[in-house]
Amino acid sequence: MIRIINQITGPDEGRIVFDGRPQSQDNIYRIGYLPEERGLYKKMKVGEQALYLARLKGLSNHDAKKALKEWFEKFEIDSWWDKKVEELSKGMAQKVQFITTVLHKPDLLILDEPFSGFDPINTNIIKAEILRLRDEGATIMLSTHNMESVEEICDEIALINKSKKILDGSVKDVKNSFRNQTYSISFTGDLLSFGNALWTNFELIDKKSQDDVHKCTIKLGDGKKLNDLLQAVMPTSEIIEVHEVIPSMNEIFIQAVSENQPEIIVES
Amino acid sequence: MSKIGIIIRREYLSRVRKKSFVIMTFLGPILFIGIMAAGIWVTQVDQTQHHVLVIDHSGLVSQTEQSSNRLESRFQDRFVESSDITYAFTKERPSDDEFKEGPYTLMVEFDDGIFQNHKGYLFYKKVPSVTFTSRLSRELEAALEQLKVTQDLSISFEEYKRLKTPVSLVQKDIEKQDETSLKQEQAAIGMVFAVIIFFFIFLFGSLVMRGVIEEKTSRIVEVIVSSVKPFQLMLGKIFGIGLVGLTQFVMWVLLSFIFLSIAEAVFNAGYLNPSTLVDAQEMANMGNNQADFYQTLAQNDAFNILLRINWPVMLGLFLFYFVGGYLVYASLFAAIGAAVDSETDTQQFMTPVMLPLFFSYLVAIMSVNNPEGMAATIFSIIPLTSPPVMMIRAAMGISGPQVWQLVLSMTLLVAFFFFTVWIAGRIYRTGILMYGKKPTWKELGKWIIYKS
Numbered sequence: 270m271i272r273i274i275n276q277i278t279g280p281d282e283g284r285i286v287f288d289g290r291p292q293s294q295d296n297i298y299r300i301g302y303l304p305e306e307r308g309l310y311k312k313m314k315v316g317e318q319a320l321y322l323a324r325l326k327g328l329s330n331h332d333a334k335k336a337l338k339e340w341f342e343k344f345e346i347d348s349w350w351d352k353k354v355e356e357l358s359k360g361m362a363q364k365v366q367f368i369t370t371v372l373h374k375p376d377l378l379i380l381d382e383p384f385s386g387f388d389p390i391n392t393n394i395i396k397a398e399i400l401r402l403r404d405e406g407a408t409i410m411l412s413t414h415n416m417e418s419v420e421e422i423c424d425e426i427a428l429i430n431k432s433k434k435i436l437d438g439s440v441k442d443v444k445n446s447f448r449n450q451t452y453s454i455s456f457t458g459d460l461l462s463f464g465n466a467l468w469t470n471f472e473l474i475d476k477k478s479q480d481d482v483h484k485c486t487i488k489l490g491d492g493k494k495l496n497d498l499l500q501a502v503m504p505t506s507e508i509i510e511v512h513e514v515i516p517s518m519n520e521i522f523i524q525a526v527s528e529n530q531p532e533i534i535v536e537s
Numbered sequence: 538m539s540k541i542g543i544i545i546r547r548e549y550l551s552r553v554r555k556k557s558f559v560i561m562t563f564l565g566p567i568l569f570i571g572i573m574a575a576g577i578w579v580t581q582v583d584q585t586q587h588h589v590l591v592i593d594h595s596g597l598v599s600q601t602e603q604s605s606n607r608l609e610s611r612f613q614d615r616f617v618e619s620s621d622i623t624y625a626f627t628k629e630r631p632s633d634d635e636f637k638e639g640p641y642t643l644m645v646e647f648d649d650g651i652f653q654n655h656k657g658y659l660f661y662k663k664v665p666s667v668t669f670t671s672r673l674s675r676e677l678e679a680a681l682e683q684l685k686v687t688q689d690l691s692i693s694f695e696e697y698k699r700l701k702t703p704v705s706l707v708q709k710d711i712e713k714q715d716e717t718s719l720k721q722e723q724a725a726i727g728m729v730f731a732v733i734i735f736f737f738i739f740l741f742g743s744l745v746m747r748g749v750i751e752e753k754t755s756r757i758v759e760v761i762v763s764s765v766k767p768f769q770l771m772l773g774k775i776f777g778i779g780l781v782g783l784t785q786f787v788m789w790v791l792l793s794f795i796f797l798s799i800a801e802a803v804f805n806a807g808y809l810n811p812s813t814l815v816d817a818q819e820m821a822n823m824g825n826n827q828a829d830f831y832q833t834l835a836q837n838d839a840f841n842i843l844l845r846i847n848w849p850v851m852l853g854l855f856l857f858y859f860v861g862g863y864l865v866y867a868s869l870f871a872a873i874g875a876a877v878d879s880e881t882d883t884q885q886f887m888t889p890v891m892l893p894l895f896f897s898y899l900v901a902i903m904s905v906n907n908p909e910g911m912a913a914t915i916f917s918i919i920p921l922t923s924p925p926v927m928m929i930r931a932a933m934g935i936s937g938p939q940v941w942q943l944v945l946s947m948t949l950l951v952a953f954f955f956f957t958v959w960i961a962g963r964i965y966r967t968g969i970l971m972y973g974k975k976p977t978w979k980e981l982g983k984w985i986i987y988k989s
Contacts, residue, residue: 272970302763306972308756313551324543325764369760 287377298327301375305382305412307366309354316341316350319369326373333372340368344394359386367395371402378402378409384418396422416518426518428525436525440518447521450489451514452498457481458506467501486514540765541773548748548777553784562785566792570800587622587669590641592630594648598680599626615680636660645673651681723846724908727932730855731901731925733786738862738894738924741782742870746883748774749874749969758969767966771875772958775867782863846932854931854943861950862924865957866894872961875968882975897922904929918946920953960985 273285285292287299309318316337323333341347344364354362363386371378380399384392399422403409411423419426419440426443428436436443451474456463460476460483467473470490477484489498499508516524552558593599593608598616602609608626610616616624630646631639643665647657657677659670686697749771752758761770873886900922904913908929917926923946935943967984968976976984 297764300763302760304756304759304763306756306759308760310551310751310757311755321543321547322760322764325540325761366760 298373299376301326301370301373301378303367303370303378303380303383305385309362309366311355312353314350315352315354315357315365318354319365319372322369323372328373336372337368340372344368360388360391363387364391364395367398371398374407376407378407379412380409381412382414383411384413384415416522420518428522430526436521443521444515444518447516447524448513450493451486452489452495453484453486453510453512453514454498454502454508455482455484455510456502456506456508457483462505463502465505467498471498471501482509541769541776544765544770544773545777545780548774549780549784552744552778552781558781558785562788563792565785565789566796569789569793570796574800585621585642585663587643587665588641589622589624589673590631590636590639590644591616591624591626592628592644592646593626594628594630594646596628597647597649597651597684598677610680612680612683615683616676637662643673645677647677652685723932723934724905724929725932726846727908727929728901728905730851730928730932731898734855734859734862734924734928735894735898735901737782737786737859738866741778741863742866744781745775745778745867746870746874747880748778749871749965750877750880750883753875753878753969753972762969767969768962771868771871771962771965775864775871775958779860779863779867783860847934850935851931855928857947858924858927858950861947861954864954865920865950866890868954868958868961872964872968875961875965876971876976876981877968878972878975885975893921897925901925901929908933914942918942918949920946920950923950 287296313321319337320330320333323337324330328336338347341350346361346364349357349361349365354365357365367383370380378399383395383399387395396418399409399411403422409422411419413419423440425439426437427434438446460478463483463485464473467487470493472488472490473485474488475486487498489495495511495513499511502508591599598611599608600611601607608628610624610626618624625641630644636644642662644660645657646660651657657674659665659673665673683694686692686694690697692700752761758770765773869890873883873890876886877883897916900912900916904910904917904926907913913926913930916922917930927943927946930939931943963985964981
């Protein structure tokens with residue numbers, strides 16, 4: 270799909286609407302695309318190469334040079350301008366590649382696994398840049414398997430499994446829909462009597478003990494509230510901490526994909 | 538600047554700036570001139586000074602000179618000494634040791650038996666060159682001939698010379714009867730152009746292929762095709778590299794001229810000067826009257842061949858077929874590059890592209906001997922083989938009924954270029970984004986037919 274938006278391949282069926290109008294040739298100037306399979310000419314100098322790619326995106330020589338200088342200063346890589354790409358490390362090359370993707374101030378930024386090859390420090394730099402571009406009004410499409418970054422950056426997600434969309438919505442909504450009345454509760458006191466206090470409609474999912482501090486994960490039954498749980502266990506336990514267990518995107522991913530598996534198998 | 542323009546610029550500059558390009562540009566003419574100079578040097582070295590002792594047992598070609606009381610040549614214009622050869626005569630063969638230590642490099646021995654068995658003997662310390670040996674035997678032959686004429690016939694040698702009637706068939710084209718025909722010699726000049734076209738296609742076509750593979754393996758191609766159409770990228774690459782080739786070619790021609798004139802100035806080398814070449818030939822002409830005839834003919838023709846070729850047309854056609862042939866083959870090479878992942882995988886697809894190229898080269902060689910033959914005519918029209926073959930025909934001059942063949946050939950080449958570039962564009966479009974597997978012929982076919 271990403272390639273279709275970028276007009277690299279044509280769609281089998283359907284059509285693309287870009288900014289309310291049917292897709293046209295000129296739109297590629299408004300898209301910035303960082304493919305998953307990416308690279309640079311190894312023998313070419315960094316600056317020349319970035320200039321070349323910028324000019325292919327429709328920038329004039331002068332504008333491209335100016336914008337590049339700004340970005341290179343921002344990333345503190347001015348000294349790389351005359352280096353050949355093959356002299357750079359993978360992370361360094363990725364940085365250059367990122368610059369060439371966003372240089373022409375695209376309205377739509379398509380990033381396919383943008384953080385691969387970056388160390389944590391540079392990941393944060395890039396992340397900050399992505400968020401800044403979002404705040405400046407760019408639409409950003411992030412394709413990744415890294416669910417942590419999804420949680421941090423994305424406003425809305427769509428989960429695609431075996432070319433079928435199985436989940437979409439804002440990150441908040443998706444997370445809410447995957448909440449299932451599960452709480453984690455830490456306390457000191459007798460574990461046995463704690464267990465006895467949980468009568469019907471509470472389900473003990475997990476328990477861990479360290480010294481005399483116990484940590485239990487409990488799923489509430491229908492119609493129960495956190496207060497009911499607390500009332501039940503308060504007489505026997507000294508409660509230290511209680512919080513709701515919200516599934517991470519990672520867990521949602523696993524759950525959504527595994528739930529959809531049987532259906533897929535039937536289809537195929 | 539249009540996108541293709543930007544791409545051409547990059548393809549061109551990134552290659553022209555390479556050290557290897559600069560080195561090759563200068564090294565090419567130096568190597569070329571070096572080989573030429575080495576060739577001249579070798580022939581010079583081979584021209585050793587020969588002192589020939591003619592052992593004339595029966596006094597056939599020598600007689601005692603009254604004044605000096607020494608044996609000398611019987612005929613004024615035979616056994617004439619020149620810069621690289623001296624003659625001495627004797628009736629008695631010296632002993633082997635005497636010869637070995639003596640000043641003579643060669644001994645020629647014969648007696649009157651030579652009229653029956655037609656054999657003389659040549660003794661040497663070092664093997665003389667074949668040309669020198671034949672020159673000696675020609676000399677002896679001519680001397681004996683003169684002897685026979687003057688002794689056995691009652692006419693003077695001058696009269697005999699007049700009797701002798703050497704004949705050479707001068708070819709005439711029925712269309713252009715006022716000219717002597719030098720078709721084959723002209724075709725040989727066409728061959729030079731054909732060879733240039735062949736190597737240009739071969740070298741720079743595969744450079745296009747390697748360029749495409751490089752883009753694939755470095756994974757930059759998807760970045761670029763998100764900005765430009767694959768077709769534009771392919772055309773930009775083909776044109777860019779083509780310009781690199783043209784630049785290199787023009788530089789080679791220019792530098793060769795410059796280096797040659799420098800070399801001539803520095804060494805004041807006589808052999809590079811055409812006027813001394815003629816002198817040398819004239820000197821050789823004095824050798825044998827029969828050889829005279831051919832040599833004078835050849836001498837005039839060397840000029841004639843060059844004058845006979847219609848240079849504006851020839852160079853124009855050369856440029857056309859040079860560029861046209863390159864474009865056709867380069868687009869095929871680009872398609873191959875797009876279809877494979879690495880250079881080692883190219884073999885399977887290279888063969889069908891290289892085959893017509895080598896074949897056209899073969900046809901061109903054959904056409905030199907038979908420039909107006911069937912094969913030359915047919916293959917100078919078929920696009921994949923026409924560039925080198927048509928060079929041969931163009932060198933002979935194209936006129937009358939051949940003009941339409943030329944027009945047909947040129948039209949077909951242009952049409953075929955559009956066809957190959959279309960096919961290549963379709964393979965390219967799909968191929969550049971395919972990693973990890975080598976397509977089969979069937980899949981390539983699908984890529985071509987598949988609608989976008």
